[in-house]
Amino acid sequence: MKFAEFKQGMVIKGGPVTVTEAEILAFARQYDPQWFHADPARAAQGRWGGLIASGWHTCALAMRMAVDAALHDSESFGSPGLGEVRWRVPVRPGDQLRLEARVQAVRTSSSRPDLGITSWTWVVLNQHDEGVLELDATILFDLSEDKSG
Amino acid sequence: MKFAEFKQGMVIKGGPVTVTEAEILAFARQYDPQWFHADPARAAQGRWGGLIASGWHTCALAMRMAVDAALHDSESFGSPGLGEVRWRVPVRPGDQLRLEARVQAVRTSSSRPDLGITSWTWVVLNQHDEGVLELDATILFDLSEDKSG
Numbered sequence: 001m002k003f004a005e006f007k008q009g010m011v012i013k014g015g016p017v018t019v020t021e022a023e024i025l026a027f028a029r030q031y032d033p034q035w036f037h038a039d040p041a042r043a044a045q046g047r048w049g050g051l052i053a054s055g056w057h058t059c060a061l062a063m064r065m066a067v068d069a070a071l072h073d074s075e076s077f078g079s080p081g082l083g084e085v086r087w088r089v090p091v092r093p094g095d096q097l098r099l100e101a102r103v104q105a106v107r108t109s110s111s112r113p114d115l116g117i118t119s120w121t122w123v124v125l126n127q128h129d130e131g132v133l134e135l136d137a138t139i140l141f142d143l144s145e146d147k148s149g
Numbered sequence: 150m151k152f153a154e155f156k157q158g159m160v161i162k163g164g165p166v167t168v169t170e171a172e173i174l175a176f177a178r179q180y181d182p183q184w185f186h187a188d189p190a191r192a193a194q195g196r197w198g199g200l201i202a203s204g205w206h207t208c209a210l211a212m213r214m215a216v217d218a219a220l221h222d223s224e225s226f227g228s229p230g231l232g233e234v235r236w237r238v239p240v241r242p243g244d245q246l247r248l249e250a251r252v253q254a255v256r257t258s259s260s261r262p263d264l265g266i267t268s269w270t271w272v273v274l275n276q277h278d279e280g281v282l283e284l285d286a287t288i289l290f291d292l293s294e295d296k297s298g
Contacts, residue, residue: 031209033216034225047226047291055228056212060180060205067182076183077196079204082234087227142196 001070003116003141006106012120014065014099016127019053021093027057052090058097058133059085062124065099075116075141083136089126096127104136108143116141150219152265152290155255161269163214163248168202170242176206201239207246207282208234211273214248224265224290232285238275245276253285257292265290 001012021040028037032054035042043051091097101120109115117140124133150161170189177186181203184191192200240246250269258264266289273282 027209031213033213034220036226052227054212055230056205056209060176060209063181063203063205064179071183077185078201078239079236081204081236082231085231085234087230090227 001074003075003106003118003143006070006103006118008103008106010103012066012070012099012101012103014069014101016096016098017061017065018096019057019061019091019093021051024051024053024057024091024093027060028054032056048090050092052092053095055085055087055133058087058091058124059135061097062099062122062133062135065097065124066101066122069099070101071139075143076139077142079137079139081138085133085135087133089130089132091126091132095132097124097132099124114142114144116143150223152224152255152267152292155219155252155267157252157255159252161215161219161248161250161252163211163218163250165245165247166210166214167245168206168210168240168242170200173200173202173206173240173242176209177203181205197239199241201241204234204236204282207236207240207273208284210246211248211271211282211284214246214273215250215271218248219250220288224292225288226291228286228288230287234282234284236282238279238281240275240281244281246273246281248273263291263293265292 036046036048036052037054040051100123104119106118119138121136123131126132185195185197185201186203189200249272253268253270255267268287270285272280275281
């Protein structure tokens, strides 16, 4: 979707995606090899009662859902950052995740009218409708391309 | 390192890691397939003048450096979340990244003495000493295991 289609209060839905143990292990072994993410046998004996996904993996899955749902054909060119990130509930093998992204604000830069700025709050929910991840993100849009079209 | 070794004001250094184009593409194509992360030819024509890594990829690389430098043999059992995340400078193929993690606070929960809580600020720097990523994170430590040992 295009920058012009983002409206304050809109909720953009993405997913679902199902998280496999193989994917949890692959991500964890490359980027977050703590035993509760990367070692199923030890994780089964640990306080989480089994393997849980790296929080960064959940973020990455959320990003993929946001790209597929909204950003893939937009004028997005990146993000300056995030507000608070909350990992509320562990993500486990077999969980089915979906994204609900609420658009909080949409504006164009007062000094650079070809710069669009959208902020949105992402909530990732599992198959039990528990919010597993919540974060606030800002996306920048290059509107100069539109004008040259 | 163990929870008891974290001290306020300490700076823990991690890395370096070199980011390859192949790894940028692999991460982006799985989790953030926007063209400026996943399509080298189009990215070369775009505003960034070449491929840049997904910000989530930079976070994942930072996490790996933090695990290798400090968490891998600790009592860490996860994180409730992050404060602000700032992606300040693009990460490009061939960049060499390192982590400087400053310990901001170390405490044990007043209600649960077996719960250790550390907050630290991560700065990821590239080979030009530019801060490419900055974030505040909280790590939880399970101190009950120590007592059973």
